Amino acid sequence: MKFNIALLAGDGIGPEVIDQAVKVSDAVAKKFGHEITWKPALTGAAAIDAVGEPYPDETHDVCVASDAVLFGAIGHPRFDNDPSAKVRPEQGLLKMRKKLGLFANVRPTFTFPSLIDKSPLKRERIEGTDLVFLRELTGGIYFGEKGRRDEGETAYDNCVYTRAEVQRLAKKGFELAMARSKKLCCVDKANVLETSRLWRETVQAMEKDYPEVEVSYEFVDAVAMRLVQWPNSYDVLITENLFGDILTDEASVISGSMGLMPSASMGSDIALFEPIHGSYPQATGLNIANPLATVLSAAMMFETAFNLPEEGAAIRDVVNKSLSEGVVTEDLANGEKAYGTQEVGDWLAANI
Amino acid sequence: MKFNIALLAGDGIGPEVIDQAVKVSDAVAKKFGHEITWKPALTGAAAIDAVGEPYPDETHDVCVASDAVLFGAIGHPRFDNDPSAKVRPEQGLLKMRKKLGLFANVRPTFTFPSLIDKSPLKRERIEGTDLVFLRELTGGIYFGEKGRRDEGETAYDNCVYTRAEVQRLAKKGFELAMARSKKLCCVDKANVLETSRLWRETVQAMEKDYPEVEVSYEFVDAVAMRLVQWPNSYDVLITENLFGDILTDEASVISGSMGLMPSASMGSDIALFEPIHGSYPQATGLNIANPLATVLSAAMMFETAFNLPEEGAAIRDVVNKSLSEGVVTEDLANGEKAYGTQEVGDWLAANI
Ligand SMILES: CC(C)[C@H](C(=O)O)[C@@H](O)C(=O)O
Numbered sequence: 001m002k003f004n005i006a007l008l009a010g011d012g013i014g015p016e017v018i019d020q021a022v023k024v025s026d027a028v029a030k031k032f033g034h035e036i037t038w039k040p041a042l043t044g045a046a047a048i049d050a051v052g053e054p055y056p057d058e059t060h061d062v063c064v065a066s067d068a069v070l071f072g073a074i075g076h077p078r079f080d081n082d083p084s085a086k087v088r089p090e091q092g093l094l095k096m097r098k099k100l101g102l103f104a105n106v107r108p109t110f111t112f113p114s115l116i117d118k119s120p121l122k123r124e125r126i127e128g129t130d131l132v133f134l135r136e137l138t139g140g141i142y143f144g145e146k147g148r149r150d151e152g153e154t155a156y157d158n159c160v161y162t163r164a165e166v167q168r169l170a171k172k173g174f175e176l177a178m179a180r181s182k183k184l185c186c187v188d189k190a191n192v193l194e195t196s197r198l199w200r201e202t203v204q205a206m207e208k209d210y211p212e213v214e215v216s217y218e219f220v221d222a223v224a225m226r227l228v229q230w231p232n233s234y235d236v237l238i239t240e241n242l243f244g245d246i247l248t249d250e251a252s253v254i255s256g257s258m259g260l261m262p263s264a265s266m267g268s269d270i271a272l273f274e275p276i277h278g279s280y281p282q283a284t285g286l287n288i289a290n291p292l293a294t295v296l297s298a299a300m301m302f303e304t305a306f307n308l309p310e311e312g313a314a315i316r317d318v319v320n321k322s323l324s325e326g327v328v329t330e331d332l333a334n335g336e337k338a339y340g341t342q343e344v345g346d347w348l349a350a351n352i
Numbered sequence: 353m354k355f356n357i358a359l360l361a362g363d364g365i366g367p368e369v370i371d372q373a374v375k376v377s378d379a380v381a382k383k384f385g386h387e388i389t390w391k392p393a394l395t396g397a398a399a400i401d402a403v404g405e406p407y408p409d410e411t412h413d414v415c416v417a418s419d420a421v422l423f424g425a426i427g428h429p430r431f432d433n434d435p436s437a438k439v440r441p442e443q444g445l446l447k448m449r450k451k452l453g454l455f456a457n458v459r460p461t462f463t464f465p466s467l468i469d470k471s472p473l474k475r476e477r478i479e480g481t482d483l484v485f486l487r488e489l490t491g492g493i494y495f496g497e498k499g500r501r502d503e504g505e506t507a508y509d510n511c512v513y514t515r516a517e518v519q520r521l522a523k524k525g526f527e528l529a530m531a532r533s534k535k536l537c538c539v540d541k542a543n544v545l546e547t548s549r550l551w552r553e554t555v556q557a558m559e560k561d562y563p564e565v566e567v568s569y570e571f572v573d574a575v576a577m578r579l580v581q582w583p584n585s586y587d588v589l590i591t592e593n594l595f596g597d598i599l600t601d602e603a604s605v606i607s608g609s610m611g612l613m614p615s616a617s618m619g620s621d622i623a624l625f626e627p628i629h630g631s632y633p634q635a636t637g638l639n640i641a642n643p644l645a646t647v648l649s650a651a652m653m654f655e656t657a658f659n660l661p662e663e664g665a666a667i668r669d670v671v672n673k674s675l676s677e678g679v680v681t682e683d684l685a686n687g688e689k690a691y692g693t694q695e696v697g698d699w700l701a702a703n704i
């Protein structure tokens with residue numbers, strides 16, 4: 001098969017980790033007789049510097065014309081402490097999600113047996129953890145009207161959801177639950193927020209269409225606790241944009257494998273794949289960033305976007321092999337020899 | 353001295369744990385020659401059942417006429433899965449916070465050496481953790497306009513903050529930081545939300561008034577991670593209402609001492625003291641709930657509302673004694689003999 005893949009490296013360590021995912025994907029393509037054409041395009045602070053816009057129209061055109069998007073990371077500290085900055089890298093990310101219609105962000109958290117002792121949690125708390133968050137990605141307070149009034153003295157952000165937005169996300173949640181252990185948790189703050197009450201009533205109404213799925217409803221604050229206490233008690237969780245932002249990041253560190261967690265963002269058409277970690281500016285250019293989350297995002301791409309499970313499995317296998325043979329970056333090296341970002345990528349590509 | 357204390361037991365285990373705090377407070381008062389008059393009043397589901405309103409005017413009058421409020425917990429599962437319920441216990445809580453002007457919620461998280469192994473986190477991750485959240489409690493998305501349009505198909509919640517609201521909370525944060533290790537972390541989502549940008553710019557402008565305080569700014573998702581990874585790297589954190597709800601609950605479980613964490617809510621006038629845990633409906637009436645968080649909330653009341661540090665210390669000491677002598681409820685009993693809620697309260701009062 002032939003694929004065009006938009007390649008959005010972004011900022012910080014983005015370009016370095018993306019390079020390794022490209023190597024590994026090319027190696028898989030070669031092995032299985034596919035042909036990938038990579039379409040690099042600008043995004044984030046890198047795009048602001050080049051063309052004054054974090055998600056330029058040309059980049060959007062490249063994405064739309066591709067079969068999938070592979071994304072690195074965006075964000076730059078230069079913008080973070082300047083509340084008055086007019087253009088921010090993050091705006092590009094949000095614009096991209098919206099324009100590509102990526103309303104469902106799939107974020108798994110699972111453990112690697114060989115990395116369990118890296119977790120801040122005790123072994124017995126995380127063993128067997130294998131959960132997936134479905135985070136709504138194009139609605140809520142991220143996209144509602146926001147601004148100032150009273151000469152800048154009052155700020156506001158509007159959180160808005162329609163029933164249709166909840167339904168399409170929840171539908172993916174129910175389907176994912178059916179494909180897994182048939183347990184679905186709807187995370188909201190229905191005791192306070194009207195949008196959460198809409199979420200809860202919408203999901204409740206859908207229960208009858210999936211009689212086999214056992215649905216639970218939990219408040220976001222309770223989930224923030226139980227994720228630390230008994231992460232392995234969860235399976236599929238669905239939630240709105242902001243709660244998903246906070247909880248998926250929280251979940252990502254419990255496994256001890258933050259640098260390994262991939263994610264996918266999907267809509268009706270194109271899908272985007274990216275590591276959960278951020279742009280990690282302090283590590284930029286040092287050849288120390290762990291590329292595995294991006295490599296595993298490429299695996300998700302083969303499986304989900306191209307429906308090629310064997311190719312995905314080949315990537316997962318070689319990642320597991322690198323872990324068990326200790327071909328890892330310093331974050332996983334346990335005081336033993338650490339490999340560089342590139343060396344890990346080369347090794348993975350060579351061992352596919 | 354003579355005090356009037358409003359006693360709002362609330363729902364679930366609220367009445368049981370409040371009873372123990374009353375016993376212990378009375379014992380301390382007796383020992384130090386004070387006189388407490390308790391003024392019980394209805395709140396929560398209990399108040400809905402009795403008078404159709406979760407925070408009746410009479411209750412408000414009792415609070416306003418008192419020197420402090422001691423609060424149990426509210427919430428009842430009967431309301432949680434009914435998105436269309438017209439009156440909810442939580443509304444009472446929010447109305448109370450608003451009408452009493454309790455804009456600053458102080459939530460410490462600390463460890464008890466004897467309980468460290470109860471934590472889901474590894475010992476080396478939590479040892480030495482001693483942090484305090486200051487959560488804004490009467491603004492933000494909890495109190496903004498909310499409702500439906502499009503015949504119920506669209507729901508909205510407005511998040512609003514004024515500079516003055518941020519300033520008064522941040523002021524308490526800076527003051528607390530000055531009294532502790534002079535480290536302050538402002539938690540926001542300034543890369544996405546306009547209200548967060550107002551928070552950040554307001555706190556930045558206040559830095560010059562507290563030149564000794566070292567201020568850091570972190571995104572809420574990053575804090576959700578670091579709280580699990582390195583909780584002991586934090587000291588004083590300030591944040592808005594919803595982020596505070598999620599993060600303080602997350603923080604409360606890392607110490608392994610959830611059932612022991614007290615909190616205070618303050619404004620310009622009266623202050624309220626309550627355990628961090630909820631109404632724990634499953635345990636209602638079973639005499640198994642841990643009363644220590646409420647008892648320690650009473651200690652905070654003596655210290656903060658009445659400026660009586662010795663009385664507070666007497667309560668803390670007897671709590672520590674109960675822990676080291678194993679006079680504890682089943683959640684802390686480690687398979688050894690467990691005491692009932694009342695027995696723990698009796699023991700504490702007798703040993704003051
Ligand atoms: C960079 C930021 C805007 C973004 C978000 O909040 O969605 C990030 O935290 C994420 O989770 O992808």
Ligand SMILES: CC(C)[C@H](C(=O)O)[C@@H](O)C(=O)O
Nearest residue numbers: 191192221426427442445597
């Ligand atoms: C019961 C609920 C409305 C409340 C809140 O969200 O503030 C509770 O979770 C708390 O933190 O005190």
